[in-house]
Amino acid sequence: EVQLVESGGALVQPGGSLRLSCAASGFSFSSYEMNWVRQAPGKGLEWISYISSSGSIIYYADSVKGRFTISRDNAKNSLYLQMHSLRDEDTAVYYCARGYVAAVSDYWGQGTLVTVSS
Amino acid sequence: EIVLTQSPGTLSLSPGERATLSCRASQSISTSYLAWYQQKPGQAPRLLIYGASSRATGIPDRFSGSGSGTDFTLTISRLEPEDFAVYYCQQYGSSPPYPFGQGTKLEIK
Numbered sequence: 498e499v500q501l502v503e504s505g506g507a508l509v510q511p512g513g514s515l516r517l518s519c520a521a522s523g524f525s526f527s528s529y530e531m532n533w534v535r536q537a538p539g540k541g542l543e544w545i546s547y548i549s550s551s552g553s554i555i556y557y558a559d560s561v562k563g564r565f566t567i568s569r570d571n572a573k574n575s576l577y578l579q580m581h582s583l584r585d586e587d588t589a590v591y592y593c594a595r596g597y598v599a600a601v602s603d604y605w606g607q608g609t610l611v612t613v614s615s
Numbered sequence: 616e617i618v619l620t621q622s623p624g625t626l627s628l629s630p631g632e633r634a635t636l637s638c639r640a641s642q643s644i645s646t647s648y649l650a651w652y653q654q655k656p657g658q659a660p661r662l663l664i665y666g667a668s669s670r671a672t673g674i675p676d677r678f679s680g681s682g683s684g685t686d687f688t689l690t691i692s693r694l695e696p697e698d699f700a701v702y703y704c705q706q707y708g709s710s711p712p713y714p715f716g717q718g719t720k721l722e723i724k
Binding site: 532534541542543544547556557558559592594597598599600601602603605606607608 | 648650652654659660661662665666671672703705707711712713714715716717718
């Protein structure tokens with residue numbers, strides 16, 4: 498069974514940093530592209546980052562470019578999102594999702610909540 | 616950058632009726648790289664359709680997708696009680712970003 502489990506969400510002050518993790522199991526992690534998608538409270542979905550299966554190709558949404566860094570460790574079956582210079586508008590549930598075709602995601606974790614507030 | 620606009624914002628229908636949801640792109644989407652997702656409250660999204668018209672694994676055949684270029688449609692032929700949810704489209708062409716539409720809420724009438 499495919500499982501994606503996010504962790505690392507927390508309450509953080511504006512300007513702070515946080516690292517999210519996503520532990521993958523039930524599939525050959527190193528063969529799949531991965532995405533991070535977020536959802537602000539009561540709002541729609543926002544794609545924020547993509548990483549290829551090898552990690553050699555990475556994309557970001559403009560809203561997080563220069564502040565967030567996606568990475569993966571295929572030996573540990575793990576995906577990461579390092580977030581710096583956090584803003585109020587970064588408050589959201591962050592989902593990691595398996596890429597079925599590029600940014601199309603066929604399996605999703607249950608999400609981890611990041612709250613940016615003073 | 617492609618912007619996706621979904622309509623209507625809210626659709627009120629009864630079980631057994633047909634639902635037609637629209638997703639319009641601000642510019643043509645290459646090779647019909649458009650997906651549809653369903654999201655229920657408190658749950659992660661679920662992939663329904665990719666490539667504009669291909670059903671994802673395990674998706675009932677009452678869900679169908681169509682369209683090309685800038686106009687895409689998700690059709691649910693006969694609504695079941697479990698189909699009432701929010702639906703999102705997403706474009707995933709060759710170049711990022713890969714935005715979602717703002718969503719259509721399908722509610723019970």
